[in-house]
Amino acid sequence: MNVYYVTAIWVGMALLASVVSIKIAVPAALVEIVVGALAGNIPGIQQHVTSTDLVTFLASAGSLVLTFLAGAEIDPVSLRGHWKASLSIGAVSFALPFLAAFGFCGLVLGWHLHAAEIGGIALSTTSVAVVYAVMVETGLNRHDLGKLILAACFITDLGTVLALGGLFASYGWLLLVFVAVSAVTVALLPRLLRLAIRFLGHRVSEPEIKLLLVVLLGLATQAGSEAVLPAYVAGLVVAGVFLHDRVLMDRLRSIAFALLTPFFFLRAGTLISAPALVTGAGVIAVLLLVKLVAKLIGVWPVAAAFKLPRRERTYTTLLMATGLTFGSIAALFGLTHHLITQAQYTELVTVVILSAFVPTLIAQQLFRPALVDSDEEEALGEEDISIVRHKPGLSSSHDQPLGPRD
Numbered sequence: 001m002n003v004y005y006v007t008a009i010w011v012g013m014a015l016l017a018s019v020v021s022i023k024i025a026v027p028a029a030l031v032e033i034v035v036g037a038l039a040g041n042i043p044g045i046q047q048h049v050t051s052t053d054l055v056t057f058l059a060s061a062g063s064l065v066l067t068f069l070a071g072a073e074i075d076p077v078s079l080r081g082h083w084k085a086s087l088s089i090g091a092v093s094f095a096l097p098f099l100a101a102f103g104f105c106g107l108v109l110g111w112h113l114h115a116a117e118i119g120g121i122a123l124s125t126t127s128v129a130v131v132y133a134v135m136v137e138t139g140l141n142r143h144d145l146g147k148l149i150l151a152a153c154f155i156t157d158l159g160t161v162l163a164l165g166g167l168f169a170s171y172g173w174l175l176l177v178f179v180a181v182s183a184v185t186v187a188l189l190p191r192l193l194r195l196a197i198r199f200l201g202h203r204v205s206e207p208e209i210k211l212l213l214v215v216l217l218g219l220a221t222q223a224g225s226e227a228v229l230p231a232y233v234a235g236l237v238v239a240g241v242f243l244h245d246r247v248l249m250d251r252l253r254s255i256a257f258a259l260l261t262p263f264f265f266l267r268a269g270t271l272i273s274a275p276a277l278v279t280g281a282g283v284i285a286v287l288l289l290v291k292l293v294a295k296l297i298g299v300w301p302v303a304a305a306f307k308l309p310r311r312e313r314t315y316t317t318l319l320m321a322t323g324l325t326f327g328s329i330a331a332l333f334g335l336t337h338h339l340i341t342q343a344q345y346t347e348l349v350t351v352v353i354l355s356a357f358v359p360t361l362i363a364q365q366l367f368r369p370a371l372v373d374s375d376e377e378e379a380l381g382e383e384d385i386s387i388v389r390h391k392p393g394l395s396s397s398h399d400q401p402l403g404p405r406d
Contacts, residue, residue: 006050013039013049014262027133028257029265029324030356033349036269049270059267062260063329064216064231067161069256070128070325071235072242072249074154078147085148085306089299090126090155093320096298097291098124098163104290109283114168115344118334121163122348123291123355126156127324130356134319138368145312145369149319158232160326164333165229182219182230189215189234193241202247209252212238228329268328268349271335276343277350287351292359295321311367318363327352 017035021028039049079086102120105111111119131153140146193208200207219230242249299320303313331348334340340348
């Protein structure tokens with residue numbers, strides 16, 4: 001089949017997903033998965049949606065760059081400023097859902113060991129993409145609560161990446177060489193990137209972006225899950241550089257979201273089986289419940305221990321229960337490496353998609369904190385601001401410390 005025809009079909013699906021996501025105000029990644037699932041299951045259309053070698057490569061490159069960008073979104077200052085709370089909340093947000101989903105898949109559903117491990121990893125995640133979008137949209141990224149949630153997301157997803165790499169890496173001397181080379185590369189990357197920006201930066205040929213792509217593709221030369229962790233860590237170590245050079249970040253994000261990541265999410269959608277979706281509806285509902293309950297049991301008490309008010313505590317718990325990017329990556333890794341069946345993949349990806357919608361909708365509609373910026377505070381009288389400060393779930397400014405108000 002003509003490679004241009006196939007690529008045009010896939011880019012057309014990505015364009016359709018973008019338009020729909022804008023119209024209904026839903027993250028494009030979710031719509032891309034749904035569009036891919038529809039195209040891969042509707043008779044008369046599915047035969048035109050061919051997963052060629054080029055499509056597979058672009059999808060793999062998309063997942064790698066997406067992992068890197070997820071790490072690069074973390075603000076190192078926020079991570080250091082809230083390290084105790086974020087480490088505790090993020091760790092339990094990964095560990096308890098992983099153990100709960102792993103045990104449920106293995107003991108109740110009867111999945112074999114590796115399939116249960118993939119199930120645990122896929123359902124332990126927190127979606128940085130969804131949470132980051134919510135934080136920016138609501139303005140919470142400028143407040144202590146938003147910074148805490150974003151830092152906790154990093155800890156949770158770091159646990160997910162470590163689990164995926166640790167459980168399914170090919171152990172041997174080649175892995176040791178790969179780890180050593182990756183560690184040196186990641187350690188030198190911030191300095192190399194700063195030098196590239198200083199002497200070659202912001203040219204039409206984009207040498208800084210090419211440098212990053214060379215590093216990421218070089219890390220991916222070792223096939224398997226091993227490249228996911230160093231790509232994520234590489235994003236984290238250059239986050240400080242991106243923080244002071246948003247132009248570079250925006251250009252790399254544009255390349256990724258325009259060309260690479262749509263292939264990953266569309267391909268993830270095409271692998272969803274409609275018959276398996278119908279027959280596995282009960283399993284999907286129970287797995288979603290397992291994830292949400294495990295997140296609630298784990299995150300809510302830890303947030304209470306750090307004296308988050310009740311409303312913010314519930315809001316944080318719900319956002320930590322979201323999933324999308326790394327859940328999709330883990331499920332697709334399991335399918336392409338024959339660790340799970342297509343029916344199990346369909347069930348996991350559907351739960352991941354629902355976990356991006358359901359907790360976010362509940363959090364935004366019922367528990368969204370109403371924050372007052374410092375500019376607005378100056379316009380209020382002393383009596384008015386005292387009333388605002390004592391309303392449940394409200395804080396006076398982005399410098400307002402988190403503390404008990406319930």
